[in-house]
Amino acid sequence: MKNAYDILAERGFLKQCSHPEELRELMGREKVTFYIGYDPTADSLHIGHYVALMTMAHMQRAGHRPIVLLGAGTAEIGDPSGKTDMRRMMTSEELDHNAACFQRQMARLLDFGGENAAIVDNNATWLRSLNFLEFMRDIGVHFSVNRMLTADCYRQRMERGLTFFEMGYMLMQSYDFLVLHRKYNCCLQMGGDDQWSNILSGADLIRRKEQKPAYALTTTLLATSEGKKMGKTEKGALWLDPARTSVYDFYQYWRNVDDADVANCMKLLTFLPLEEISALTASGADINAAKKTLALTLTAQVHGEAEAEKAKLAAEALFGGGGSIEHMPTVRLTAEEAARCGLRVTDLLVLCSLCQSKSDARRTIEGGGVFMDDEKVTDVYAAADAAKLPEGIILRKGKKGYVRVIIDD
């Protein structure tokens, strides 16, 4: 079987690693237990988490054992490495609920049963009961502030200000690694490259306290060829939960990625073989076909084949001719809702969340960007034809914002 390290390397996941040769050799020789931490601050994962999940999946398929560490303990105080994170206390019910949602989404990629069953643990278990004095004595002594300040993430913050809390976060995350090492013999922590210092300091802590090897490895963040973060939509993050980001929108996001980013997305987000990816995205190849493959493959991975197929059909109906309108994004209104707004197009646009406000809707109409059943709406006061509504009218905003509106009796 191929070495997992090589798989990650050739697909472009690897960013930094504390001991590349040593780790590679270890992965070739034995089953490695490794972990990635996830903060359960929402009830769904988003695409940023997905890259990390993919690394776990590749590792597990190569015979290693993953641990999903839920950061319920650290989530209680909020991760400071994002700039404006709200430090909201979460109830344990919320956290449990979120954790369950995470696990359900992860189960499509990770195997929670069987030989290398993925383990789920929660750092609240040990962080909550931590005694401050003991912690400072046992863990705190191993951290040099001088050294921490040379870390990139802190150096940048020196200009803007740095709280003790932020530095403490590093200790907690390092302590997590130590606990998992003792509990499961976990010797590798992976994560996004923004976590590099935190991960590295955890590996150092284990080496120092336990005199055992421990490794740190970070993966590239999902970014465009211009270095911008990917996975942002008008409505915020690109979520894996279809209630937050519809399957259609999810499909469309990937259908519309920049030409230059298709190959990278395929390598990081799908399991398509590398040869196939290079063939699909070679300079002479039909890049639009590649985008369709990316969209369909990834959507199927996240939402299942059937749902992905529906999204594809809807997209074809709207853009290519053919396909079927049956699965296109649909908004159902009650007769009462419809009556209340008098079927005015401005109101309908807002009800379908195509526009943010009636003023926005009005402006868009004035700018010539609204179509009803393929006819341009020119009058701000226009209303839909009530007779057509039971079977549905198609409202369009711009080139890509399609919604089918149906009134139920």
Next chain:
RNA sequence: GGAUGGGUUCCCGAGCGGCCAAAGGGAGCGGACUGUAAAUCCGUUGUCACAGACUACGAUGGUUCGAAUCCAUCCCCAUCCA
């Protein structure tokens, strides 16, 4: 705790008594061009019952015919000192 400089619309950032729903840029949205791509050009970007009204320049009070702009108190942030 002290000194100084700040808090403006999605973000950065100008404005410093009326002409301010607030310059400029970024980002977003719409149009043209395209390949459901990029680049470029044009328009637009608080809300609503939309030639008008209402709500907005950290918070609360005050001065004034009139305040983002002046005064007072408070809250936050940055830099230096302790």
